[in-house]
Amino acid sequence: xxxxxxxxTHRARHLDTAALPPGPRLPVPVQTxxxxxxxxxxxxxxxxxxxxxxxxHVAPAGHGIVLSNPEHIREVFNGPADTFHAGEGNAILGPxxxxxxxxxxxxxxxxxxxxxxxxxxxxxxxxxxxxxVADVAARDVATWPVDRPFAVxxxxxxxxxxxxxxxxxxxxxxxRLARMRPLLQxxxxxxxxxxxxxxxxxxxxxxxxxxxxxxxxxxxxxxYAEIAERRTVADLAERTDVLSKLLVAAPEQSxxxxxxxxxxxxxxxxxxxxxxxxxxxxxxxxxxxxxxRARRAADEGDxxxxxxxxxxxxxxxxxxxxxxxxxxxxxRVGGYDLPAGVVVFPSIKLVQLRPDLYDEPLAFRPERFxxxxxxxxxxxxxxGGLRRCLGAALAMVEAVAVLRTVLTSVDIEPAGHAEPSxxxxxxxxxxxGARLVTRPR
Numbered sequence: 001x002x003x004x005x006x007x008x009t010h011r012a013r014h015l016d017t018a019a020l021p022p023g024p025r026l027p028v029p030v031q032t033x034x035x036x037x038x039x040x041x042x043x044x045x046x047x048x049x050x051x052x053x054x055x056x057h058v059a060p061a062g063h064g065i066v067l068s069n070p071e072h073i074r075e076v077f078n079g080p081a082d083t084f085h086a087g088e089g090n091a092i093l094g095p096x097x098x099x100x101x102x103x104x105x106x107x108x109x110x111x112x113x114x115x116x117x118x119x120x121x122x123x124x125x126x127x128x129x130x131x132x133v134a135d136v137a138a139r140d141v142a143t144w145p146v147d148r149p150f151a152v153x154x155x156x157x158x159x160x161x162x163x164x165x166x167x168x169x170x171x172x173x174x175x176r177l178a179r180m181r182p183l184l185q186x187x188x189x190x191x192x193x194x195x196x197x198x199x200x201x202x203x204x205x206x207x208x209x210x211x212x213x214x215x216x217x218x219x220x221x222x223x224y225a226e227i228a229e230r231r232t233v234a235d236l237a238e239r240t241d242v243l244s245k246l247l248v249a250a251p252e253q254s255x256x257x258x259x260x261x262x263x264x265x266x267x268x269x270x271x272x273x274x275x276x277x278x279x280x281x282x283x284x285x286x287x288x289x290x291x292x293r294a295r296r297a298a299d300e301g302d303x304x305x306x307x308x309x310x311x312x313x314x315x316x317x318x319x320x321x322x323x324x325x326x327x328x329x330x331x332r333v334g335g336y337d338l339p340a341g342v343v344v345f346p347s348i349k350l351v352q353l354r355p356d357l358y359d360e361p362l363a364f365r366p367e368r369f370x371x372x373x374x375x376x377x378x379x380x381x382x383x384g385g386l387r388r389c390l391g392a393a394l395a396m397v398e399a400v401a402v403l404r405t406v407l408t409s410v411d412i413e414p415a416g417h418a419e420p421s422x423x424x425x426x427x428x429x430x431x432x433g434a435r436l437v438t439r440p441r
Contacts (some may be wrong), residue, residue, distance in 0.1 A: 021065055021336055032058040037423045039321045040349060047350055053334040056345070061324065062094060064343035065334065068350035070271050070357070070377035072334040074326055077385030078375060081107050082330050086387045089324035089343055096190065096216065097267060098260030102390065106328075112388075116253070117261055117390050120245035126393045128240045129167050133401035136162045141409045144438050149415035151280040151433025157404070160274040161185060165400055168265045169226060170241025174227070188270050223262060227255050241275030269391045271427050272319050273398055278316035280403060280436040281311060283364045285414040285436055291365060298407035303400055308366040308400045314381035316364060319427040320346040323383045324387050348380050410438040 001352075024031060026044060034042045035058045043066065046054050052069040067073050076084055087106035090097075094104055102113045140159045144150065165171050171180060194212050203209045227243065230236070236244050242265065246258060284291045291311070297305035320343040330339050338344070351362045355376050358368065372424060380388035389395070406412070413434035421428040 007273075010116070011044070018289060019337060019339055020055040020063060020342070021053045021334070022050045022059075023065075024050075028057050029061055031056055039423075040421055040428060043321070043347060043350055044353075053336065061089065061343045062325075064324070064345050065336070065338070066322065066345045066348045066350070067334055068354070070351055071377065073346040073351060073377040074382070075322050075333050075362065076344055077383075077387075079325075079331065079333075080111070081386055083326040083327060083329045085328045086110075086323070086325050086345070088326040093267075096187075097264050098256065100254075100257040100260035101264040102261065103264055108240060111174075113257075113392065114263075114386075115248065115398060116250050119249040120242040121393050124400075125240050125245065126397050129394065129397050130401050132166055132403050133163055133398050136407065137402040137405035138164065141406055144410065147437065147439060149298075149435050149437055151435040152281055152436050153274065153430060156274040156277045157271070159186075160277075160398070161188070161271050161401060163273075164266050166269055167394065168242040168269075169223075169262060170239060170243045171226065171232065172393065175202040177221075180219075180222055183215065183222065184266065186215055187219055188267060197421050220259065223259050226254055243424055264278060268389070270423070271429075273395050274397070275319040276426050276430045277399055277402055278284070278309065279319070280313040281406065281412060281431050282311070282398070282414075282419060283313060283316070285412045286418055287364045290366060291412070294366075294403070295411075298404045301404075303404070304370065305366065306400045306403050307396060308369040310396065310403065311369040311379070312364060312366040314351045314361070315358070315368070316423070316427070317378055318381045319429070320381070321349045321428060322347045323380075323387070325387075346377075346380065347385075347441065348383075351378060353379065354378075375396050409441060411441055413437045413439075432433050 026034070030274050035056055046056075046066070047068055052067070053072060054066055056066055057066050058064065067076065087104045089108060090101075090103045097103060100113065101116055102110060105113055137159055138153055140162075144152070144155060161181065165177060165180060165184070169180075171177055173312070190212065191210055204213055205252045230243055230247060233239075233244075237248055239245075242257065243262060246253065255264055261277060294303070294306065294309050298310075324343050324345055326343045327333075327338055327340050330337065332338070333344055352358070357375075377384060382392040382395070413436065415437050416432070419430040419432050419434065422431040423429075
């Protein structure tokens with residue numbers, strides 16, 4: 001697996017940029033800050049200026065090209081695994097996710113790990129998770145303020161973490177939950193400052209980076225203890241949580257492998273699902289006709305419409321703006337012959353807001369997804385191809401179950417103007433936490 005140091009000093013730094021499409025000529029620090037922090041604003045501007053394929057140079061990825069045409073995105077998603085490396089593109093996450101994380105592996109290692117993790121997400125298993133999610137959501141909704149503005153996003157983060165603890169980790173003991181919650185809450189809040197320490201290991205001996213290592217060690221102790229205990233239970237085969245399913249599917253997996261799978265699902269699924277739900281409630285509260293229909297659907301158990309609401313939110317407000325693949329070999333993409341080392345960025349945000357694909361793309365219309373499957377590479381909030389998000393099924397089950405619980409429990413109204421997005425870690429979140437006013441139904 002590529003180390004963080006290797007990632008930073010990758011040969012992409014020495015590429016012949018003459019092979020790349022046109023793009024902004026800004027200094028790398030400026031491009032990086034704009035692309036990562038204000039991508040929702042600058043990426044559409046750059047697309048209008050340079051076209052469906054444009055070059056960027058951002059740290060630590062290096063030289064890359066952004067794709068917003070579904071035909072070009074399909075070239076990436078359908079391309080050979082030995083050419084398009086997603087694991088290398090995620091290498092900076094290695095210190096927290098671990099070397100066995102499916103997000104950091106490529107080619108045969110990725111295929112084997114993905115097959116193992118996918119065994120825990122079969123249809124009959126995901127169906128059994130709905131009551132658990134609904135119970136967690138109902139308990140949290142009961143604590144929401146009434147008749148006064150509040151930010152709903154932090155509450156949804158709490159719901160998402162609790163769902164992961166129960167469904168992914170399989171923890172139900174109150175004492176264990178009480179020990180794990182505060183540590184995992186701190187762990188999932190890591191920010192760019194901590195990422196910098198992973199790129200420059202000498203920083204790990206001081207300040208916030210040293211505290212992070214202590215936190216990680218404390219979390220690992222609890223996770224390894226949970227794995228060790230789970231290996232001894234008599235009813236392992238009957239349990240439906242992800243950890244138990246992973247042990248049944250491949251008991252020969254090491255504790256380190258299992259730990260890395262659990263941390264990957266935690267870090268990839270916590271903030272993303274909570275932010276999706278926050279944006280969904282934010283937009284529902286500001287679209288009365290859609291809200292009224294969604295409330296009826298919740299009362300009547302019409303999960304098809306609620307799922308369409310979530311899918312439209314993921315289209316309009318994708319919490320991840322793009323995915324990344326580093327080229328292990330020269331290949332032609334988007335009409336350009338690209339050298340090895342370039343990172344290609346299929347843009348989720350740009351392709352899903354194309355007016356030639358979605359009529360009035362800025363309008364919130366769940367009906368777009370009723371009885372309709374979008375053409376390939378036009379709706380890609382979970383990525384695509386061999387690297388499509390492993391937790392997509394759980395994310396949809398969780399989002400629909402939480403949405404139904406909220407809409408059957410309370411009426412929602414917006415508190416203030418529509419909120420812009422802001423970058424938090426790798427996600428785009430409501431700038432003020434998706435402020436709402438709720439009243440009991």
